[in-house]
Amino acid sequence: MANLSRGVAENLHFLCAELDGQLSNLEAYFDDPDPDKAQKVVLRAGYSYNLWSRVQSAALRGLSAKNTTREMRVQLHNAALVARNLDLIARMARRSLEHAEKVNQKALLRPETYPRVIRRVRKRIKAILPAINTRDSDMAIKIGQTKSDLDALYDQLFDTYTHDMRKSKHTEDLANSLLAANEIHRMGEALQSTSEAILSASIGQSVHFERYFSLRNILSDTDGTTGDLELEPLAETRSGSTISGVRSKDATGMAFDAVFKDGELGKMREERAGVKRWDSIYPGLAPKILSYEKSGQSAALLIEYLHGQTFEQLLLGESDALLEQAQTVLAKTLRDIWKRTRTDEPAEMASMKQLRKRLPDVFRVHPGFETGASRIGDLDLDGFETLVGRAAERETDLSAPFSVHIHGDFNLDNVIFDAPEMKIHFIDLHRSRFMDYVQDVAVFMVSNYRLQAHDAQTRRRVAQVAANVHDMATKFARSQGDKTFEYRLALGLARSFATSTRFVFDKSHARRMFVRARFLLETAIACPPGKENRLKLPIKELFRG
Incomplete structure (x- = not known):
């Protein structure tokens, strides 16, 4: 943050100086609790707020400028975060005083405990600007580590105050003492956030203190x-x-x-x-x-680092020829993986169990989807959750006849195609396991449809990619004697269509996905028991539009 604009740098400098003055008065109050000293902090409430506002305004002007580079944006964003945390510390100082002033028996406050730790906070605040200007990560770490000192003090005071509450009649005084201590304690969180902002500016991306x-x-x-x-x-x-x-x-x-x-x-x-x-x-x-x-x-x-493009990038921005080439290599790779890892252990995908688990999240994002049973003329319609329950009963008797090693989160952006090498790569593999291959097929197909690009050409490509994956998987299922592939796919697609809506803000697009989930559930339930192997899904119609 060494190259900050003048408006940001100057007001940040004044804010650090102002806060040091306020904390100096806070320290003086605890050395000798006196209402006049408390007023010196309380009456300056507007000063730190105004300086923080000026830093914010200057940072916003810089962020909106046309010639602002990515590095400058990172610097300005994190400078604004530093200023925000400094203003929070000022607010905490005032609230601590407000609680301390309500303590009648000042000895119960134990004011002598605070000056040393306040001096530590002041020392770290004085180090903020040098750490920013020199990008000193070691000093930034020391600023963040002050939280540990404040945690230790608070734990000690908490034990002391709560112990005293058991035997003292001055419960109100002790409660206010504890609240005063808590505000000092929370300064550690603000200093750690300040540390994170300095470190983030130094390395060029947001980073949490522990993860640094x-x-x-x-x-x-x-x-x-x-x-x-x-x-x-x-x-x-x-x-x-x-x-x-x-x-x-x-x-x-x-x-x-x-x-x-x-x-x-x-x-x-x-x-x-x-x-x-x-x-x-x-x-x-x-x-x-x-x-x-x-x-x-x-x-x-x-x-x-893997070279290449994700399937999402290919589908949205590359030629039909390159996309077709990538699909050919993907199909060959998947068939090879499935054959190489195939075991005779049956696999239960449990799509409906997964769907039930995620429905509350879906309904939180789209409350309008949570409907009960309804009636249209003479036609009775089950509620969505009832359909899920009925489909779950059918699913229990339909395990996959074998297991393969699957990706587990087979979205478009987790599959990379390296065109020069004609190779497929997988990333984000924490859910990989032996499972029904239909899990990956359904997730990949729906991740195509979920893309929020609605122009005719993109939707045509989405439908074609989904149809191609379906054709490939159907041929594989037939070659392996998997007779219930299509039925399990219906349930897997229903699950993915419904659960994916929690990531889609576009109400119309989310509604289209949820309607498809309902259609698939109704189709699967309507299929006569024992005839699951005859189910055929209208894939092109499902993925068009």
């Missing part, structure tokens, strides 16, 4: 440091993981050297295990893991 240590450790394993490497955000998953491209700052060209992915520890462990399994089952399909680090409840992977 995984990033630093994992990149140091590549014979580099965060100082001579840069990150560029590539994606952010719905589960909270971040995915970034990593390259040397002096590298030429646009290609990345590796991909950095961090997230919740359990998910990263599953991702690592999934990649290793695929490497043993089908070498070259998954990217290689270059390094793995864990820190607390988060972890990070440094993964081989």
Whole structure:
């Protein structure tokens, strides 16, 4: 953030100075609790707010300018976050004083406990601007680590105050003392957020405080440091993981050297295990893991960068010829995987169980979909959840006759086609397992339809890709003697159409998907028991429009 605009830099400087003054008065109050000293903090409430507002306004002007580079945007965004957290600390100081002033028996407040830790907070605030200007990550870390000191103080005071409450008649004084301590405690969270903003500006992407240590450790394993490497955000998953491209700052060209992915520890462990399994089952399909680090409840992977385009990029932006070529290679790869990993262990996809689990999320996003039974003329219509229950009863007797190793989250953007090498690659493999191959087929087909591009050419391509995958999977099922493939696919598509609506804000598009889910459930239920092998789905009609 060394190259900030004058409006941002100057007001950020004044805000740090103003906050130091307010905290100095807060420290003086706890040294000698006096109402006049408290007023010195309370009366300056507008000063820090105005300075924060000026930083925000200057940052917004910079972000809206036409010539603002991506790096400048990152700097401005994080400078605004620093200012916001500084104003929060000022508010916490005032609220702490307000509670402290309500304590009549000042000895119960234990005011002598606070000056030392307030001095620590002031010291870290004075370090913010130097850390910003020099991109000093070590100093940024120290700023964030102040939270641990404040956590320790609060835990100590909490035990003391609650112990005193058991034997004292001054419960109200002790309650206000605890509230005053909590406001000081929360300053640690604001300092850690400030630290994250400084670190994020330094490396070029948003990073959580704990995850930064995984990033630093994992990149140091590549014979580099965060100082001579840069990150560029590539994606952010719905589960909270971040995915970034990593390259040397002096590298030429646009290609990345590796991909950095961090997230919740359990998910990263599953991702690592999934990649290793695929490497043993089908070498070259998954990217290689270059390094793995864990820190607390988060972890990070440094993964081989795979060249090529995702199927989503191909479908939306490339020629029919290249898309057709990619589909041919994908079909060959899937058939090869399924044959190579086939076991005689039956597989239960349990589509309706998955759908039931996710319906509350669907209804939260689209409450209008939650309808009960209805009647149109002489026709009685079951509610959607009733249809799911009836389909679940049919599904229990229809296991897949064999298992294969599946991707588990087979969306368009998790499949990469390397045209020069004529190879398919899989990414995001934390859900990989042995399962009914219909799971992957249904997810891939619906992820095509889910794309929110409604021009005629794109919708034609969507329908064609879905039909091609269906034809390939149908031929495979026939060759393997899988007679209930189409029926299980109906339930798998119903599940994917319905659950995918929770990611679609466009009400009309979501409604089209939900109507298709209902149609598939009704079709599956209407099929006479024992005749499941005769079910034929109108795939082209389902995926058109």
